[in-house]
Amino acid sequence: MTNSKRILKKKINTTGTYLILLIVAFFTLMPFLWMLLSSFKSLDQIFASPVTLFPTEFTFKNYITIFKDYNFGRALFNSFYIGVIATGTSIFFCALAGYAFSKLKFKGKNILFLSLVRSLMIPFQVTMVPAYALFNQLHWIDKHIGLIVPGMANAFGIFFMRQYMSGINYEIIESGRIDGCSEFGIFIRLILPIARPAMASLGIIFFMNSWNNFLWPMIILKSSENMTVAVAIRAFNSGVRTPYNLIMAASFVSIIPLLIVFIAFQKEFISGITKGAVKG
Amino acid sequence: MTKFKLSYRFKQKVTPYIFILPFYLLFITFMAYPVVFSLIASFSKWNGVREMEWVGLRNYVNLIQDKVFLQSLINGLVMFLMYVPAMILFALILAILLNKPNIRFKNFFRTAIFVPYITSGVAIAYIFMLIFDSKFGLANKALTSIGLPAIPWLSSILGARFVLGLLVTWKYMGYNMILMMAGLQTIPDSINEAAKID
Numbered sequence: 001m002t003n004s005k006r007i008l009k010k011k012i013n014t015t016g017t018y019l020i021l022l023i024v025a026f027f028t029l030m031p032f033l034w035m036l037l038s039s040f041k042s043l044d045q046i047f048a049s050p051v052t053l054f055p056t057e058f059t060f061k062n063y064i065t066i067f068k069d070y071n072f073g074r075a076l077f078n079s080f081y082i083g084v085i086a087t088g089t090s091i092f093f094c095a096l097a098g099y100a101f102s103k104l105k106f107k108g109k110n111i112l113f114l115s116l117v118r119s120l121m122i123p124f125q126v127t128m129v130p131a132y133a134l135f136n137q138l139h140w141i142d143k144h145i146g147l148i149v150p151g152m153a154n155a156f157g158i159f160f161m162r163q164y165m166s167g168i169n170y171e172i173i174e175s176g177r178i179d180g181c182s183e184f185g186i187f188i189r190l191i192l193p194i195a196r197p198a199m200a201s202l203g204i205i206f207f208m209n210s211w212n213n214f215l216w217p218m219i220i221l222k223s224s225e226n227m228t229v230a231v232a233i234r235a236f237n238s239g240v241r242t243p244y245n246l247i248m249a250a251s252f253v254s255i256i257p258l259l260i261v262f263i264a265f266q267k268e269f270i271s272g273i274t275k276g277a278v279k280g
Numbered sequence: 281m282t283k284f285k286l287s288y289r290f291k292q293k294v295t296p297y298i299f300i301l302p303f304y305l306l307f308i309t310f311m312a313y314p315v316v317f318s319l320i321a322s323f324s325k326w327n328g329v330r331e332m333e334w335v336g337l338r339n340y341v342n343l344i345q346d347k348v349f350l351q352s353l354i355n356g357l358v359m360f361l362m363y364v365p366a367m368i369l370f371a372l373i374l375a376i377l378l379n380k381p382n383i384r385f386k387n388f389f390r391t392a393i394f395v396p397y398i399t400s401g402v403a404i405a406y407i408f409m410l411i412f413d414s415k416f417g418l419a420n421k422a423l424t425s426i427g428l429p430a431i432p433w434l435s436s437i438l439g440a441r442f443v444l445g446l447l448v449t450w451k452y453m454g455y456n457m458i459l460m461m462a463g464l465q466t467i468p469d470s471i472n473e474a475a476k477i478d
Binding site: 101 | 291292293295296297299300302303304306307309310311313314315317318321328370373374377378380382383387388389391392393394395396398399400401402403404406407408409410411415416417418421450453454455458459461462
């Protein structure tokens, strides 16, 4: 093969790659574009025949309606504070247990850890009905505590933290013990600062899961002022015609916070996903 | 001195359990207890309010005779066969393409393909319902504008299955791609070199 032929082949190859990537990116982004365009249409425009790509009459009314008449701001606030509390406590307890499983010696460690990993395979639907009955007795129905407490520690997070902390040197822990630190003191002063990157990764994933959680909040939240974002979007759909204009506006607003978090912390996000899955 | 040593040892022994206690408290209350409860309830007649009444295997006998249940098993299998191979193949191809050293705008492509994964399922469900609406949807508009017939996406079994498979593929393709990229990066370069020489 001559040199020019090889260069030509490489060029075609590269162009093909860009072409495929562009087509895929178009299809992954297109629904978002359609969401955005629809959010500026009135309901009559959405159900117009023939459908137009761009709004014939550009309107901001949907955004005003969801905040003014449907109190969507309240839902955003609820999701935000539930996410922050659940994420914060969960990171802490997962790190604590992950530290114990990776660096401390105790009887029954392997069996306990195995049971923890096995619990990852239990689908939520198995526990859904009994959990509802339990929460009913606790009077946790239609309360945010029912969303926060069950998520305060989870098996995936502990597994993740254990993986990360197994890379920490024992000498650090020993030096803490010699200095007379308590085990908890070692964890707070020496381990947590080292584990900060892992905590950031985990925190982003936890917050995303909490923000997007739908089924359980849908089951236990009843009153409109307690609704989280996902439940509130579902609640728009109560009339004869689905108010797609409002739903699209609310959906677009709901993805903005996660989008910002994702773009700002892309590295942590991706390392959180890959470390949790690939290393294990 | 011995007393101090004893208490120190005792502390050393107990501390790990205290560290893992928060998780196991939650685990027992919200996981183990409900699972056992579900198991017992599956052998009982129970309406959620009154006392349970033991009925043995009757619920299971009813279940395997239930047409909707059997159909849902088939549906689950069909969906699995529909999107899992497709998604893995797409994700692998994209991961290989994005792992090429001379590709620019990698960050843009990666973000664009990954973004569906962080989007709430509720929002995605609605946007797909709107796009695949048989009368007012974008998909049918695109089809009819190039002279193809409109398809009743959501009101036919095949169409609905296709849309659902598409939704799941769309949402999780980027996630799988990221996993595969991480996997590909652990493959030593020497293997790629060897393949190229061959």
